[in-house]
Amino acid sequence: MNPIDRVVSFFSPEAGYKRLRARAGAAQLMNFDAASRGRRTYGWKAPGSSADAAAYGHRGRLRNLSRDMIRNRPYAARGRDVVVANVVGEGIAPSIRMEGTATDEPDKARLQHYLQHLLTQDADALGEYDLFEMQGIVMSTVFADGEVLARRRMRNPRLDPHLRLPYQVELIEADYLDPTVQSHGENLVIEGIEYGPTGAIEAYHLYNEHPGAVQNRKALTSTRVHWSDILHIRRFDRAGQLRGVPWLAPVMMTLGELGDYQEAQILKQRMAALMAVILEWDDGAKRPANAGAGLEELAPGAVVNLPAGAKPNFTDPPKIDGYDEFMRRGLGMVAMGLGISYESLAGDLKGVNFSSGRMGRMEMDRLIRMWQRNLMIGQFCRGMERWFREGLAMTGEALPAFTMDWTPPRRxxxxxxxxxxxxxxxxxxxxxxxxxxxxxxxxxxxxxxxxxxxxxxxxxxxxxxxxxxxxxxxxxxxxxxxxxxx
Structure with missing residues (x-):
């Protein structure tokens, strides 16, 4: 009985009995142990936040931590490379398919001519990346930051006559989103993204430069960009989700602890490699000023003279036990959190045969195909195809209907x-x-x-x-x- 029950029972025993009976009945109906509150669930956090509110205010820090881990922790960088290499690889290639006969070959040749706009550096606003390099950067940024933006930049054909289509694409990080804008008219703006009355994204408020640049060439100002000129690529895990989080978020703690454990073991191994000598002196022995001279440079076959009354005692360095098993378990948890196989993350093929290797690849390949279809093809490639079709319409040239297929890299x-x-x-x-x-x-x-x-x-x-x-x-x-x- 809690204090309130005692007070109620004191003044009204019947009411107190009903309270106790109701509480006992509720306890009997509580079939999920995880939903109970007690010692076993102490410290569990279970807020009822929406998909995007779960990371509200913390996306910047999550991005910075994820980037730092990829820069400085080899297994985080390896996980990023495995995901990018399997999802994008050599590139998800576009191809033009037309229903017709050989008489349509000139039309197909013209479409292939315009398709080169995507397959060359002309598509990039910086003039550095072609479509396949963009795909790799997009997938890498989605892994590290959770999301990435591609912005369409319209070009004047008279000023850029070398372009086959009058637009280019600029890849920008989520840091460009201006979090200071709170509203635009009747629309709500959250972390730089403007939402309409139905909750759909209507525009993006973007800085003119990266706020984390070494030196900004001009004062930071933001511009409202309509959604049709932006491709927002991210992974969806919950209904109603419109923002992304770094893929390392579920395993950051484990990666950090594994890194700390490795550093401790490396230090322990360095200590074990040392051959330290402790001089033990007899009682009353006279200790010279240069006692132990030569021991600091002890080498194989060296002969060092010790003063009278001193005896050398070699230390017993610590041993390294359980390192392999602990790292295998830890890296297995990281691999599962990222959705890749342990062998691909750790490069450890010990005990792997055809059957076990294929079974591990089967689970990973399902996730890879899902990321290819839903993320890269469904969002980035289809968006690039939409801009490609709109660019063709801007040329004013009459072209036949066609289908654009996207072929993932070789498995x-x-x-x-x-x-x-x-x-x-x-x-x-x-x-x-x-x-x-x-x-x-x-x-x-x-x-x-x-x-x-x-x-x-x-x-x-x-x-x-x-x-x-x-x-x-x-x-x-x-x-x-x-x-x-x-």
């Missing part, structure tokens, strides 16, 4: 000798299409088809025999003849 096979025959059997059994399989391997079906036709034509012109097929796999017919002759 690394654990054992090609086993996986490729399985893919061939899937296609032959009708469980998968050939072009889908080719795209899963990071190859463009139209390019493969054109190159195969070129190869066949070149082989025929050179008098080479065609390549036969056995069991779905291509083999050289001449090799079969030689084997039969043997």
């Amino acid at each position: 690394i096979l654990v054992d090609p000798t086993k996986e490729i025959p399985a893919m061939v059997k899937e296609v032959e059994a009708g469980l998968n299409s050939r072009q889908r399989t080719q795209r899963e391997l990071g190859r463009d079906p139209d390019t493969i088809r054109a190159e195969r036709a070129q190869d066949a034509q070149a082989d025929k012109a050179s008098g080479l025999e065609p390549v036969a097929s056995q069991g779905g796999l291509a083999v050289d017919s001449n090799k079969d003849d030689d084997d039969e002759g043997d």
Whole structure:
């Protein structure tokens, strides 16, 4: 009974009994131990904040901590590189697909001409990155900062005649968002992002320069940029979420503790590598001024004279125990928090065979494909495609309807000798299409088809025999003849 129950029971025993009975009944209905409040759940934080409010006011610090970890902690940098290399790799390649005959080849050639605007440095406002380099930077920044912005900069064709399309793209960090703006008309502005009456993003308020630059060339001012000129790339984890957080956020504490543990073990190892000598003097022995001279430079095979009455005692350095197991467990937690395999994070292939390696890759590949589809293709690539189509309309040239496909990078096979025959059997059994399989391997079906036709034509012109097929796999017919002759 708490003090209130005692007071109520004193003045009204019946009311006090009802309170105790109701509390006892509620305790019986409490089936979730995690929802209880007591010693076991002491210190647990469970605020009921919305998706974006959970990091409100802390995104800047989270970004700075994440960047510092990537700069100074090797496993954080390795996690970033693994995610970027698998999601983007050599680049998510765009391709133009038109439904038509050979008479449409001139139209396709014109579209390919304009597509070079994306595939060259002309697309970058700084003139340094092409589309594939932009993809790598976008994915790297999303991992480190949780979000990144791409801004469309319109160009005057008369001033920039070398551009195929009248716009360029500028990649900017979330630091450019002006948090001092609170409103715009009736719209609410939170951390530099303007939300309309329905809660959708309507505009971004961006600084003219990075506020953390070494030296700002001019005073910081912000400009309102309509949402159609901004691509906001981030990962969505909750309903209604519109902002992102660094991917290292769930594992920052673990990474920091692992780093501290490593430094302590390194110091301990340095101590263990030292051969320290303690001089023990007999009672009444006379100690010279240069006692122990030469011991500070003790080397293998050295002979050092000790004064009378002194005996050398070598220290017993500490031993390093349990380091590998502790680091494996810790790095396993970090890998799980990032959604990648332990082997890819730590580079440790001890005890890995084909089955275990493939099973680890299967879980990681599911997440990689999800990030490719939802994050890179769904947000950045589709946004670049929208700007590409709008740029074509600005040229005034009449172009036919087309479809733009995005092909992710080639998936690394654990054992090609086993996986490729399985893919061939899937296609032959009708469980998968050939072009889908080719795209899963990071190859463009139209390019493969054109190159195969070129190869066949070149082989025929050179008098080479065609390549036969056995069991779905291509083999050289001449090799079969030689084997039969043997």
